[in-house]
Amino acid sequence: MRSMGWLYPFRPRPWAGIAAEFHQIAAARPEYEYMAGVVDSVLESDVPLLGATASGDLIVVDRPVPRAPWGAVVVSGPWSQRAVMVPGWVRVEHVGAEGEIAERPVAEAVPLFWRFVTAGFGVVPAVQVS
Template sequence: MGWLYPFRPRPWADIAAEFRQIAAARPAYDHMAEVVDSVLDSGAPLLGTTSLGDLIVVDRPVPRAPWGAVVVTGPWSRRVVMVPGWVRVEHVGTGGEVAERPVAEAVPLFWRFVAGTFGVVPAAHVS
């Protein structure tokens, strides 16, 4: 199981700028910008894109369809209704998992999913 359309990655700097701009107007998006900043700071070999206010992350190389992803759902996602002040992170694909937590837990929750799905951890956490 997974998405059947091609994955089109975007530069992380562009994604970061997009979420910072949204967060400046809508502070409920601060945690989304923090997740993207953590990817930029990590040096992890991940690819990302956005869709309807959500962050979609895959491992390198660019996957062929069908592909799975870690998705961080934005506060005003068109895919799911979110509880204000909470974040939803999910593994979309075979054996998918979903977790919803307070936004203060967004970055560690994201990395838990990335580590479990792709085996990738931020360089700062490698022993």
């Protein structure tokens, strides 16, 4: 677990582009459907979060664009280079001073993501997530 955050600049991407990427991956590899679901929940919630991707993982930070070192909520994809993934499970991690990691079945990906975002950034989705 990282405890101090990342030191390189955060480069956010538009959420629509991130959604398109994960839906395209999920069409070819259904194991990625939960990643598309997490991104869709961000789009539906209209919250002030910034996102990026790296090696199939979703990296989310609070606005404004953070200066290094910055903390993030990371949702690891099935073929993550950050973690050894158990098939059918999702890993969500809060990278920063209050680091925490949880692994749950993919059916819990969206609520687990929002639990981490709420705890890490104080951001609550405008719509109920399931």
